Amino acid sequence: MRAIRIHELSGPSGLRFDEVPDPVAGDGEVLIDVRAAGVNFPDLLMSYGKYQHKPELPFSPGGEAAGVVSAVGAGVTTLRGGDRVALTTISGSFVEKLAVPESLVVKLPDSVDFQTGAATLLTYLTSAHALLDRGHLRAGETLLVLGAAGGVGAAAIQIGKLLGARVVAAASTEEKLAFCKAQGADAGVCYGGLDAKAMKEAFKSACGSEGADVIYDAVGGPYSEPALRAIAWDGRYLVVGFAAGDIPKIPLNLPLLKNCQIVGVVWGMWAFREPEKNRAHAEQILQWVAEGKLSPRIDAVLPFSRAREALERMERREVKGKLVLVPDERTLM
Numbered sequence: 001m002r003a004i005r006i007h008e009l010s011g012p013s014g015l016r017f018d019e020v021p022d023p024v025a026g027d028g029e030v031l032i033d034v035r036a037a038g039v040n041f042p043d044l045l046m047s048y049g050k051y052q053h054k055p056e057l058p059f060s061p062g063g064e065a066a067g068v069v070s071a072v073g074a075g076v077t078t079l080r081g082g083d084r085v086a087l088t089t090i091s092g093s094f095v096e097k098l099a100v101p102e103s104l105v106v107k108l109p110d111s112v113d114f115q116t117g118a119a120t121l122l123t124y125l126t127s128a129h130a131l132l133d134r135g136h137l138r139a140g141e142t143l144l145v146l147g148a149a150g151g152v153g154a155a156a157i158q159i160g161k162l163l164g165a166r167v168v169a170a171a172s173t174e175e176k177l178a179f180c181k182a183q184g185a186d187a188g189v190c191y192g193g194l195d196a197k198a199m200k201e202a203f204k205s206a207c208g209s210e211g212a213d214v215i216y217d218a219v220g221g222p223y224s225e226p227a228l229r230a231i232a233w234d235g236r237y238l239v240v241g242f243a244a245g246d247i248p249k250i251p252l253n254l255p256l257l258k259n260c261q262i263v264g265v266v267w268g269m270w271a272f273r274e275p276e277k278n279r280a281h282a283e284q285i286l287q288w289v290a291e292g293k294l295s296p297r298i299d300a301v302l303p304f305s306r307a308r309e310a311l312e313r314m315e316r317r318e319v320k321g322k323l324v325l326v327p328d329e330r331t332l333m
Contacts, residue, residue, distance in 0.1 A: 004094035004307045005058040009049035012311035023099040025073035030105050036118035037093040038064040039310045039323040053090045062093030066117030076102045084108040086117035096327050103275045106282045109290035119296045119322040124285045126267040127155040134263045135236045139164025141213035149176035151322045156216045157183045158294050168206045179320045196226050203230035224248040235260040297321030303328040
């Protein structure tokens with residue numbers, strides 16, 4: 001089979017299109033013919049060796065995919081050949097065939113196509129875990145989303161609205177804010193070019209006099225402290241990631257003054273520790289997609305042979321929503 005693999009940790013330039021042996025489904029595993037694979041920020045980080053998961057070179061990036069079950073290993077009970085499925089994995093989905101544990105795979109509803117299935121689970125599971133399990137977001141509360149035009153940000157907007165929250169989207173350009181409002185955001189803050197003081201005031205103005213009850217931060221860098229200064233009493237600040245590159249250093253008097261919580265969100269490890277809860281989230285999310293309550297936004301669908309371009313676009317912050325890769329001969333499916 002063909003696979004996109006990283007041969008050197010030089011960024012997107014380290015990707016190659018290789019011929020590799022077909023995988024085989026082992027005990028408890030499912031073999032899947034991949035029809036589409038989602039592209040996410042961790043894939044870019046892995047190409048530089050900057051992600052916490054560091055596979056041995058060469059390796060295939062890719063944390064989610066959708067396709068058709070072609071074989072099952074001994075002990076598999078919930079899936080069979082021919083099932084349409086979606087899955088998440090730490091890496092390895094930029095391939096034509098993929099063998100993964102049964103626990104990582106869920107069936108796709110009939111009305112959800114492969115490209116949508118591949119663009120859904122990683123971002124929506126991250127945001128669902130953040131907002132439901134860690135942030136305990138409630139109807140009527142205000143949610144501030146940093147980096148709201150990205151994959152997890154757009155998912156957070158939609159899930160926040162589904163839960164009944166007022167959602168304030170924060171992004172770097174007015175064009176991205178327009179995208180966020182199309183995803184359901186009630187208000188927006190364009191923080192591009194603002195200094196820390198102006199950013200804090202913009203967040204406070206958008207969130208209202210009481211501040212944001214929950215802040216979803218997948219960006220980090222210089223944006224975190226101004227956002228935290230706009231949090232409400234008893235608020236929950238969710239640390240999701242550091243797309244800006246720098247890990248912020250937060251003055252600890254700020255959570256003391258607001259009686260708020262700074263809460264870490266590590267969805268991947270939680271999913272490993274709580275597979276049944278994660279699977280329940282995945283099934284619920286796909287059902288919401290099937291019902292039209294969630295609408296994953298696909299920015300572009302590209303063939304595997306353009307995987308380098310996909311990561312380069314992500315690195316340039318040009319993506320609104322998700323990019324999806326498909327095996328070349330299936331680009332038009």
